[in-house]
Amino acid sequence: xxxxxxxxxxxxxxxxxxxxxxxxxxxxxxxxxxxGVMTSLQTVELVVFxxxxxxxxxxxxxxxxxxxxxxxxxxxxxxxxAA
Amino acid sequence: MSARPEFTLHDLxxxxxxxxxQRTAVVDGDAEYTYEGLERESSALGAALxxxxxxxxxxxxxxxxxxxxxxxxMLAASRIGAAYVNVNPLFKAPQVEYLAGDCDIRVMxxxxxxxxxxxxxxxxxxxxxxAKPEGHAARSYVDVADAMQGEGxxxxxxxxxxxxxxxxxTSGSTGMPKGVATSQRNVVVGAxxxxxxxxxxxxxxxxxxxxxxxxxxxxxxxxxxxxxATLYLLRSRLPGDLLKALRxxxxxxxxxxxxxxxxLIRSGRSIRENPLAHLRYLANTGGRIPQANLDExxxxxxxxxxxxxxxxxxxxAFRSTYLAPEEIHRSSPEQGNCIGKAMPNTEIMVITxxxxxxxxxxxxxxxxxxxxxxxxxxxxEEATQKAYRPNxxxxxxxxxxxxxxxxxxxxKRDEEGYLYFLGREDAMxxxxxxxxxxxxxxNLLLGSGLVHEAxxxxxxNPAVGQDVIAVISLRNGGEEGAVDRIREHAxxxxxxxxxxxxxxxxxxxxxxxxxxxxxKGMSSAYAxx
Numbered sequence: 001x002x003x004x005x006x007x008x009x010x011x012x013x014x015x016x017x018x019x020x021x022x023x024x025x026x027x028x029x030x031x032x033x034x035x036g037v038m039t040s041l042q043t044v045e046l047v048v049f050x051x052x053x054x055x056x057x058x059x060x061x062x063x064x065x066x067x068x069x070x071x072x073x074x075x076x077x078x079x080x081x082a083a
Numbered sequence: 084m085s086a087r088p089e090f091t092l093h094d095l096x097x098x099x100x101x102x103x104x105q106r107t108a109v110v111d112g113d114a115e116y117t118y119e120g121l122e123r124e125s126s127a128l129g130a131a132l133x134x135x136x137x138x139x140x141x142x143x144x145x146x147x148x149x150x151x152x153x154x155x156x157m158l159a160a161s162r163i164g165a166a167y168v169n170v171n172p173l174f175k176a177p178q179v180e181y182l183a184g185d186c187d188i189r190v191m192x193x194x195x196x197x198x199x200x201x202x203x204x205x206x207x208x209x210x211x212x213x214a215k216p217e218g219h220a221a222r223s224y225v226d227v228a229d230a231m232q233g234e235g236x237x238x239x240x241x242x243x244x245x246x247x248x249x250x251x252x253t254s255g256s257t258g259m260p261k262g263v264a265t266s267q268r269n270v271v272v273g274a275x276x277x278x279x280x281x282x283x284x285x286x287x288x289x290x291x292x293x294x295x296x297x298x299x300x301x302x303x304x305x306x307x308x309x310x311x312a313t314l315y316l317l318r319s320r321l322p323g324d325l326l327k328a329l330r331x332x333x334x335x336x337x338x339x340x341x342x343x344x345x346x347l348i349r350s351g352r353s354i355r356e357n358p359l360a361h362l363r364y365l366a367n368t369g370g371r372i373p374q375a376n377l378d379e380x381x382x383x384x385x386x387x388x389x390x391x392x393x394x395x396x397x398x399x400a401f402r403s404t405y406l407a408p409e410e411i412h413r414s415s416p417e418q419g420n421c422i423g424k425a426m427p428n429t430e431i432m433v434i435t436x437x438x439x440x441x442x443x444x445x446x447x448x449x450x451x452x453x454x455x456x457x458x459x460x461x462x463x464e465e466a467t468q469k470a471y472r473p474n475x476x477x478x479x480x481x482x483x484x485x486x487x488x489x490x491x492x493x494x495k496r497d498e499e500g501y502l503y504f505l506g507r508e509d510a511m512x513x514x515x516x517x518x519x520x521x522x523x524x525x526n527l528l529l530g531s532g533l534v535h536e537a538x539x540x541x542x543x544n545p546a547v548g549q550d551v552i553a554v555i556s557l558r559n560g561g562e563e564g565a566v567d568r569i570r571e572h573a574x575x576x577x578x579x580x581x582x583x584x585x586x587x588x589x590x591x592x593x594x595x596x597x598x599x600x601x602x603k604g605m606s607s608a609y610a611x612x
Contacts, residue, residue, distance in 0.1 A: 022570035033319070036173060036579045039515065040320035041342060041547055044349060060353035064323035 008054070008075040008082075015049050016071070028072045033065050043068055050074070056081040090244040091267045092161040092305065095274060096122060099285075099311035106285060107313045110332065111151040118311065121158065126235030128159035128192075128210075131225060135208045137190050139164035139240055140247060144191035144206070146170040146179060146198070149295055149316050152212050152227055154304060156192045157249075157295075161267070164240040166247040168262075169296035173578035176200045177530070181259050186250055186461050192227055244268035250461050251298050253398045254519045256509070258526035262461035263298075263398045272454040273298075273401040274305035276426050280405060281336060281364055281392065283310035288361075290328060290337040292317045293516075298398045299368040303338055322346040326353060333361040338394075340369035340516025341376070342547055348379050358387035366392040368402075369516040371504075373545035374415055381411070395422040395504070399470055400488040401455035402426055404502055419503040422494070429453035432487070433496050438475050443498050446505055449490040450475070456488050510602060512541030513548040517580045521602060524551055524581055531572035533558055533565050536592045539583065540606035553583035554605050556591055 009028055016026050020042055032038050038046070046068075047058050056078060067077045086098045096118070099108070104119035116124075137143060143160040145167055147153050153169070160167040168186060170179055172194075179197075182188065183205050191198070191206045195213030201220035209221035210230055248267040255261035283289070289307045291314050293300030307314040315332050317324065325346055328334065344367065347354075365384060372380070372393070381391060393414055396402035406414055406423030413421035425431040432440060433447040441447035452474060459467035474485045493505040512519045524539035535556045541549030557565050566586050573582045593601045 021574070023564075023567040024571060033321075037574075039579050040322075040346060041515070043321060044346065060326055060350040061323050063349070064321050064327065065319045067323070068321060 008078045009071055011053060012046070012050075012071050012074055012078075015046060019045065026071060028075075029070055031070060033069055046074075050078055054078055054082050089271050089275065089309070091242050091246075092248060092270055092308075093125070093158055093239065093242075095271065095305065095309045096125070096158055099308060102311045103285065106311060108308070109151055109154055110313060110315045112316075114151065116151055121155065123235060124155045124231040125158035125162060127233045128155055128227070128231050129162040129239070130236045131210070131230035131233055132159055132165065132190060133163050133236070133240075135190050135210075135223075135225065137163060137165050139242070141165045141190070142168050142186045142188050142247075142250065144168050144170055144179075144183060144188040144193070145295075146172065146174075146191055146193035147212055148172050148194060149291065149318050150212070151316075152192065152231070153295055154314075154316075155231060157304070161242065161248065162236060162239045164242040164246055166249050168250045168252070169294075169301065171252070171294060171296045171578060172197070173294075173580070175576050175578065176202065177576050178260065178578075180205050182252060182262075185259075186262055191221070242267065244271065247458070249301070251301070251398050251457075252296065254511070254517070254523050255466075256520045256522050258520070258522040260523070261463060261466060264458040264461045265298075265401070266458055269401060269455050269457050270301075270305060272428065273302060274309045276428055276455070277302055277402060278306040278309050279427050280407075281306065281366065283307070283312055283336070285311040287312035287335045287363070288315060288332055289313065290315050290317055290332070290334045292325065292328075292337060292339050292343060297369075297516075298401055299338065299340075299394075299396060302402070320346070322349045326350040329359055329362065330357075334359075335361055335363040336366070337362065337364075338366040338368065341367065341372045342515045344372055344376055344380050345546055348376060348383065351379065351383055354383050359384065359389065360387050362387065362389045364390045364392060364408075366394055366405075368394040368396060369518075370513050370548050371414075371420065375545075377411075377414065393423065397451070397488065397490050397492075399457055399490075400451040400453070401457070403429065403449070403451050403490070404431060410501075413501060420505075422502050422504050424500055424502065425453075429455065431502060432476060433494055433502070434475055434489075440476060441495065444495055446493050446495050448508075449492045449494045449502070451488040451490060452485070456486060510540065512539070512551055514541065514551055514580045515547050519551070519581060524553060524583060527573050527577045527581055528553060528555060528569055528583075528586075530576060531569045533561075533569050533572075536600060538592055538600045538602050538605055540602055540609070542606070542610060550584040551581070552585050552587070552606075552609055554587045554589055554592060554609075556589055561588065 100118045108118045109116045145156045157167045189207040192210040198216045203219040210227040248270040250262040252260040291303045390408035393406040395404045404423045430452040432450040435447045471486045473483045521539040525537040528537045535558045539553045544550045595601045
C-alpha cells in the first residue's frame with residue numbers, strides 16, 4: 001500500500017498508460033469520459049486499483065462522471081479520502 | 084377519450100398528448116419537458132427540416148449525445164415523412180462519413196464538436212447543438228435551438244405505416260456498418276408488443292440507459308411515448324450515476340445489456356441498505372447475463388418486488404422472444420440457456436437445414452415471423468436475400484408472399500415450447516452489448532497504414548461478453564512503437580468497444596487451405612493459451 005497520496009496523479013496516469021491507452025500519457029485535465037478514453041468497465045478496474053493502492057473506499061454514489069471525468073478529478077477524490 | 088389508430092410514430096405522440104398534455108414526457112438532466120412541448124417542438128423542427136429541403140422518404144441523420152433534442156428530432160422527421168437515422172454518438176468521423184454516404188444523409192442534426200470532425204461537404208445542411216461549428220462539414224448551418232422554437236407545421240405530411248421509419252445500423256461483415264431499413268409499422272408494432280408485456284402505463288418512469296441508435300435502446304423511447312409515461316435520459320455509464328438515477332427519479336422500469344448489470348451489482352451494498360422499492364421491472368437484452376451476476380441481481384432486486392425479464396432479439400426483426408419473470412430459473416446453463424417464448428403477435432420457427440420444422444429437441448435455425456420483420460438491408464439486396472427469405476412453412480398458394488428473418492442463431496425447442504440458445508453461425512463478436520463484426524475491427528486496424536494483415540476474434544470474458552483480440556503482421560517488418568501507434572489510430576478513429584484489448588504481432592498470419600486468414604484456428608489457439 002502506498003500511503004503518500006502526492007503520487008495520486010502519477011499513479012493514475014501510470015495505470016492508464018499501462019491498462020488503457022497503450023503507452024500514451026494522459027494529461028491531468030483530459031476529459032476521460034467525454035473523449036471515450038475509458039470504458040465503464042475499465043473505470044471499475046481503476047477503482048479496484050485505487051482502493052488497493054491507497055487504502056480507500058469509493059462509495060457507491062461517488063462512483064460517477066463528476067468524480068471520474070479526468071485524472072485531476074479522480075486524484076482530488078483520492079486525496080479527499082486519504083487525507 | 085377516443086384514441087387515434089396507431090400507424091406512425093407520431094400517432095403515438097398524439098394519443099399521449101390527448102391523454103395528458105401536461106404530463107412530463109422527457110427528463111434530461113435538470114430539465115423537464117411535457118408531452119405538449121414535445122408536440123410543439125417536434126412540429127417546429129419538422130417545419131425547419133422541410134424548409135431545409137427534406138422531402139418525404141429522405142433520411143435525416145441524428146448524431147448527438149442522448150438528449151431532448153435527439154428525442155424531438157425523431158418525431159420531427161416522422162411528422163414530415165422522413166426517416167431518422169440515429170448515429171452511434173461513439174462513432175468517429177470515418178464511420179459517420181460512411182453512413183452519410185451509404186444512405187444519402189443530406190441533413191444532419193448533431194452536436195457541434197462531432198460535426199466539426201467531419202470532412203468538408205459531408206452533408207448539405209447541419210442543425211447544430213452548441214456554438215456554430217467551425218469548418219465546412221456542411222454547406223449551411225442552422226441552430227437547432229432556434230429551429231425548435233420556430234413556427235410549427237401547418238399540418239403533418241401524409242405518412243403511412245409502410246413508409247421507411249428509421250434505419251438502424253449494425254456491424255456488418257463487409258467491414259462497415261449495414262443499415263436495417265425499418266418501417267413505421269415495424270417501429271409502432273414493436274412499441275405495442277414490448278409495452279404490452281412490460282405492462283407500461285402513464286405512471287411509469289422509464290430509464291433510458293441504452294443508446295438510441297440501438298434497436299433495444301430506441302425501444303424505451305417508443306414504449307414510453309406509447310404509454311404516455313416519463314422517460315429519463317441517462318448518458319453516463321458509471322455505476323454511481325446509474326444508482327442515483329434509479330433512486331432520485333424513483334425509476335419503475337429499466338432495460339439494459341449485461342455489462343450494465345455488472346455495474347449495478349457493484350452498488351450492491353447500498354441497494355441492500357436501501358432497496359429500490361420503486362423498480363417494477365428490469366429487462367435484459369443484448370446477450371446472456373453471466374449466471375453468477377443474474378443470481379446476485381435477483382437476490383438484490385426480487386425481494387423489493389422487481390420482476391426480471393430476459394429478452395432476445397435481433398435488429399432485423401426488432402425483438403423476438405422473452406422469458407417471463409416467473410420462468411427465470413429456466414435460463415440457467417444447467418437448464419440449457421432458455422430464451423423463453425415468442426413475444427406477443429410473433430411466431431418463432433425452428434427450421435432445419437432441410438427447410439423443415441424441427442422436432443422438439445432437434446437443433447435448427449431460429450426464424451422470426453411477424454409484423455416486426457424489417458424491410459431489409461438498405462442498399463444491399465444480396466444481404467437482404469440471405470437473411471429475409473420466404474416463409475418456409477407458408478401454404479403453397481402463398482409461397483413467396485411473406486418474408487421472414489433467418490437469424491443465424493441455432494436453437495432448439497422443448498416439448499413445452501420453450502426455446503434454448505445453442506450457438507451462432509457467424510463470427511460476430513459480442514462486446515459490452517455491441518454486436519461487432521471481426522472485419523470491422525480489422526478494417527479499423529488496417530486503416531492505420533502500418534498493418535499488413537489483421538485478424539480479429541472474440542474471447543469469452545463473462546464481465547464484458549467477449550474481449551476483442553487482434554493478431555496482426557506489420558508492414559515492412561514493422562518499426563519501433565508501431566503497436567502503440569496502431570492502438571492510438573484505433574482509439575482516434577473508432578468507437579471504444581471496437582478497440583482490441585490485445586494486439587499481438589506475428590511475422591505472418593496462418594492461412595486456411597483456401598488461402599484465407601485462419602480466424603478459427605487463431606481464435607482457438609489463443610483460447611488454449
